[in-house]
Amino acid sequence: MNALLELARALCDEAGLEPSVVPDVHLRAALKRRQLICGAPTLEDYAARCAARPEERGEILEEVLVRESWFFRDQAPYELLTALASTRWCNQDSPLRALSAPCANGEEAYSIAIALAEAGHSLSRLQVCALDLSQRGLKAAAAGRYEARALGQLPASLRQRWLIPTATGHYLVHAALRACVQYQHANLLALPAALTAQRYQVLCCRNAMIYLRPAVRRRLLEQWMSCLAGDGVLIVGHAEAALMPSRWLQPVGPPGAFAFEHAPVAIAPVVRATAPRRSGAPQARSAHPALRPPPQEPTRRPVAPSPLAEAAALADRGRYAPAAALLEQLLASDYDQVEALYLLGLVRAAEGDVAAARRCFTRALYLVPAHQASLEHLALLAADGEDSAAARRLRRRSAHAAAPE
Numbered sequence: 180m181n182a183l184l185e186l187a188r189a190l191c192d193e194a195g196l197e198p199s200v201v202p203d204v205h206l207r208a209a210l211k212r213r214q215l216i217c218g219a220p221t222l223e224d225y226a227a228r229c230a231a232r233p234e235e236r237g238e239i240l241e242e243v244l245v246r247e248s249w250f251f252r253d254q255a256p257y258e259l260l261t262a263l264a265s266t267r268w269c270n271q272d273s274p275l276r277a278l279s280a281p282c283a284n285g286e287e288a289y290s291i292a293i294a295l296a297e298a299g300h301s302l303s304r305l306q307v308c309a310l311d312l313s314q315r316g317l318k319a320a321a322a323g324r325y326e327a328r329a330l331g332q333l334p335a336s337l338r339q340r341w342l343i344p345t346a347t348g349h350y351l352v353h354a355a356l357r358a359c360v361q362y363q364h365a366n367l368l369a370l371p372a373a374l375t376a377q378r379y380q381v382l383c384c385r386n387a388m389i390y391l392r393p394a395v396r397r398r399l400l401e402q403w404m405s406c407l408a409g410d411g412v413l414i415v416g417h418a419e420a421a422l423m424p425s426r427w428l429q430p431v432g433p434p435g436a437f438a439f440e441h442a443p444v445a446i447a448p449v450v451r452a453t454a455p456r457r458s459g460a461p462q463a464r465s466a467h468p469a470l471r472p473p474p475q476e477p478t479r480r481p482v483a484p485s486p487l488a489e490a491a492a493l494a495d496r497g498r499y500a501p502a503a504a505l506l507e508q509l510l511a512s513d514y515d516q517v518e519a520l521y522l523l524g525l526v527r528a529a530e531g532d533v534a535a536a537r538r539c540f541t542r543a544l545y546l547v548p549a550h551q552a553s554l555e556h557l558a559l560l561a562a563d564g565e566d567s568a569a570a571r572r573l574r575r576r577s578a579h580a581a582a583p584e
């Protein structure tokens with residue numbers, strides 16, 4: 180088992196995965212599954228098979244990768260994309276480019292295409308590139324055939340427009356929509372130059388960075404900064420939003436979209452340092468005020484009346500100092516302590532004050548030991564600080580907190 184376990188660990192390492200998210204117990208289970216699928220009587224027989232067939236390495240990796248995804252996941256990011264496509268990007272001459280990285284089974288790539296098409300963009304002008312390390316995921320994406328549960332939060336009217344029910348109870352993505360999406364087998368650690376040479380209006384990197392080693396994640400973010408068009412948006416997963424560097428990126432859109440655009444001041448040097456722009460390509464956002472959305476975005480939700488919601492809205496707009504001041508005030512007046520502490524933790528993390536963020540999450544856990552979001556963020560901060568033992572411990576607690584009674 181040891182040699183096999185070493186092989187599985189090496190594969191995870193090549194994928195940039197943080198060791199604490201793929202503990203040995205998962206790897207052993209994955210290897211056992213492959214042994215059974217291959218019909219090898221013992222693990223030693225399976226090890227011999229791996230040595231004889233190098234392609235078996237890919238199959239082990241497939242067992243480890245988590246391809247959980249669904250259409251219109253979180254919904255708000257897609258509402259934002261439709262709004263931006265009908266305002267900010269409505270007069271664009273060149274094709275609207277989007278990248279879904281990673282795309283799992285294609286649900287995200289098709290959701291992006293639907294959201295953009297719903298704003299009235301012709302399908303022939305949409306170019307969605309979808310990449311993943313999983314060949315199984317890419318095969319499913321290309322087939323574009325889904326079980327009903329994969330449709331997730333896709334509104335019924337959009338389902339009727341873009342998917343066709345089949346006799347087997349599945350749903351098939353409309354051929355014209357499938358034609359907008361190109362699939363590519365790629366590792367986030369070594370993105371092909373043809374992909375990174377493009378500038379994308381929509382760059383979705385959701386629910387993947389949390390699984391990557393901190394150094395890999397930082398490198399990837401730098402890469403995304405240079406691939407993001409001047410008027411583009413980077414959309415991340417909910418647990419990843421607090422990790423976005425506020426020096427480079429500022430939030431855009433409604434709460435829950437977890438969307439970011441270039442911050443006006445810091446972007447120029449970063450982009451120039453990593454990749455010179457082609458002439459005619461959109462420049463940093465600050466250079467093109469005409470590309471900015473109208474001041475009153477139709478999708479921005481009205482500020483909710485509660486002070487906690489007000490603080491959240493301030494934080495969402497990148498106004499961390501007033502958000503923090505409001506939260507400190509709430510905490511001093513014995514307001515809903517846990518959620519205020521959690522939000523203050525997010526704000527401190529966004530400001531780059533990791534120690535203060537840690538203190539907030541820890542205080543939230545002192546009040547509610549199973550506060551899962553605080554556990555997740557503490558685990559991320561621990562992993563960021565290269566403390567993988569603590570990250571592992573916190574993730575176990577978080578998984579335990581999430582488990583149904």
Ligand SMILES: C[S@@+](CC[C@H](N)C(=O)[O-])C[C@H]1O[C@@H](n2cnc3c(N)ncnc32)[C@H](O)[C@@H]1O
Nearest residue numbers: 194244245246248281283312313366367385386
């Ligand atoms: C949980 S899914 C997220 C899918 C989608 N972005 C979403 O949010 O619904 C994570 C995906 O990351 C892919 N992945 C993990 N490591 C990768 C890497 N190094 N390069 C490319 N894809 C990777 C997995 O194969 C899996 O499909």
